Amino acid sequence: MNTGWSVNRIAALVIGIIFTLVGILGFFATSTMAPGYLFGFGVDVIHNILHLVIGILGIISAFTGWPRLYNQIFGIIYLILGILGLFPGLHFGMPGDMRLLGITFVNGADNVLHLVVGIIQIILGFFVRGTDTGRDYRPTPTA
Template sequence: MTHHSTAGRVKVAGLQPAQVLAGLVGLVFLALGVLGFVRTGFGDFAGDQHATLLGFALNPLHNVVHLVFGVLGLVMASTSGLARLYGWLLFLGYGLVALWGLALAGVFATNPVSGLGNPLALNTNDNWLHLGLAAVGLLIAVLPARRKLVTEPVVEQPVAERPIDERPVADQRASIRDPQAQMDPTTQEMPTQRSGVHPNDRIESMDPTVQPRPVQPVDPAVEQHRARRGH
């Protein structure tokens, strides 16, 4: 017989907060990229003197970076795992850009990227924005997932059952009293027929060379005489 039971396990349920946040950040990046190209155009691609948008300096290369992160955010928001990966990419990428901007602003004693110039046209406002974006990326990466308890049926191994004896009750009782009756008729041995002579009986054979002693006839007169003497 097969037994069915239920077992519960916890699994990720539905749309996750990390996916929602990654998708929203992606939309914001796409909007910034499109509006940035409206302000800067496509000339002087990596120049450091361009127009600003809401106080943040921009150039075409900077706009391309915004568009790339926007597309990644929308694509990787499709699953919980990809959304968390997008959070780590956002954290590492904009964390490095924020450090680059701080070095250009003279926050550090030495500027390790002085030879690279300022291809993204970064200013002080950009540095604060990029620090905030790195923090949002870290939040997406470590945001707890919503989970639920899912109950699933578990099929256990079938248990072997003893065969049901369909013989009549009288035959079953007879089998219990006589164990030989439960034997397979194909393997049962026929009972040994007993002969008239017991195996332990001693059978003496007569020697043909020995002649039997002749029997003498009895005289009736002699028998009467013996009878009188006996009395």
Template structure:
């Protein structure tokens, strides 16, 4: 298939927009976080890594509570960014939708008892602050870069 017959956003002649590059970068970072969550040393208390729940004592970078489920979610979220970062429209959906998901996770983390079974992901206070920041930044980038990208070309 030649680049001219490829679908928009995919092909040798495609120049990535800042919006697409941002979604791809975010996806790559989330995937990397999912991977390093399984590496002893980068993840402290690795022997306490549980599948899910607040009992998992593993801490990514010694700060963020993680579990196998938490790492898998990061890997899947990263894969979504790498796949959706190929077009303007999907990149915008990824950043705005993903940011909304992180704001919901932030609210979830605020309202649950972190020592209860409701904390199945698991999250701690550091996770909550990071989720708030990620939500705000991703949504802002989706809107700002999406507005500029939609003026230049459609997917």
């Protein structure tokens, strides 16, 4: 029986829920642009807002038939962020408050997480075909 829940759909929903929760909890660590830490990960208000937006988009994509595209797009974005985060020269700001590209506070834990999430989403988004009947589904042509 086909339940309509592909691996891409489940991943988009799980990532969406986790990132939404992290975005909300991040405001308890810092509600300003001052850097804070949530479970060892660097956060600030921009980082929290980004997590909320990306999380909500993941949840929406899981229920509107676009989870594969979500995993593809955010897999690329997170992989790029993870790679950029590995270069100290791309962190600007005051000592103790270095921001990736001068925008948001990240640390080594963030960089590793961005790389891992990016790789997982790229693998799922580009190499795992869905089995549901939504827009994620691509029937195999028959001759």
